[in-house]
Amino acid sequence: xxxxxxxxxxxxxxxxxxxxxxxxxxxxxxxxxxxxxxxxxxxxxxxxxxxxxxxxxxxxxxxxxxxxxx
Amino acid sequence: xxxxxxxxxxxxxxxxxxxxxxxxxxxxxxxxxxxxxxxxxxxxxxxxxxxxxxxxxxxxxxxxxxxxxxxxxxxxxxxxxxxxxxxxxxxxxxxxxxxxxxxxxxxxxxxxxxxxxxxxxxxxxxxxxxxxxxxxxxxxxxxxxxxxxxxxx
Numbered sequence: 407x408x409x410x411x412x413x414x415x416x417x418x419x420x421x422x423x424x425x426x427x428x429x430x431x432x433x434x435x436x437x438x439x440x441x442x443x444x445x446x447x448x449x450x451x452x453x454x455x456x457x458x459x460x461x462x463x464x465x466x467x468x469x470x471x472x473x474x475x476x
Numbered sequence: 477x478x479x480x481x482x483x484x485x486x487x488x489x490x491x492x493x494x495x496x497x498x499x500x501x502x503x504x505x506x507x508x509x510x511x512x513x514x515x516x517x518x519x520x521x522x523x524x525x526x527x528x529x530x531x532x533x534x535x536x537x538x539x540x541x542x543x544x545x546x547x548x549x550x551x552x553x554x555x556x557x558x559x560x561x562x563x564x565x566x567x568x569x570x571x572x573x574x575x576x577x578x579x580x581x582x583x584x585x586x587x588x589x590x591x592x593x594x595x596x597x598x599x600x601x602x603x604x605x606x607x608x609x610x611x612x613x614x615x616x617x618x619x620x621x622x623x624x625x626x627x628x629x
Contacts, residue, residue, distance in 0.1 A: 426624065428627030429626075430625055430626055431627070433502060435502060436502060436505065436506075442536065443505040446505050446536045446537065446542075447504040447505050449532045449533040449535075450497070450498075451498050451504065454494040454495070454497050454498035454504075456521070456526035456529045456530065457490050457491065457494045457517065458498075459523065459526060460520070460523070463522045464520070464522070467522075
């Protein structure tokens with residue numbers, strides 16, 4: 407006999423959570439990019455690398471200020 | 477969420493997820509970019525060479541008409557919004573709002589939110605609480621957390 411909760415559903419099913427799909431995976435993919443979009447991608451990649459470099463520099467500066475780096 | 481298909485990233489998203497964004501041509505090609513975020517990134521950039529990188533990126537977004545820049549009305553409306561948040565005026569739909577001592581710090585976020593809404597973009601941010609403060613005054617604003625957008629980092 408199946409165990410049913412008050413509202414008639416299986417308790418095991420009630421506990422099952424639907425996993426949320428990240429929005430990035432739902433974006434409509436593009437097969438081809440325009441010339442301007444290609445430029446945006448190239449410039450954007452360089453900007454992301456600059457952000458990464460800057461974060462590293464800021465971290466090093468902070469460490470130096472805190473006397474962690476001699 | 478479904479009402480907007482375009483998106484704009486808050487500064488903290490670039491800081492937290494830059495590696496993920498760098499690897500995604502789709503995100504780099506489709507995103508809208510806020511001048512306010514550009515200001516925040518540029519103002520905290522140590523290297524002059526990297527500043528030029530941001531300038532090039534900005535120019536292509538400008539050319540692509542995906543650069544969101546506050547105009548004179550945006551500044552004025554944002555000033556009124558921040559005043560309301562600071563002094564607790566009544567909003568149209570939510571009654572008396574609490575006073576927020578840090579409201580002046582929300583200026584940049586409010587400008588990002590306003591320009592994004594006007595351009596039919598949702599805002600992806602790690603500061604959900606700060607952006608939620610604007611909802612009583614910007615009912616069309618849609619905010620999404622970095623985790624909901626990217627999944628686990």
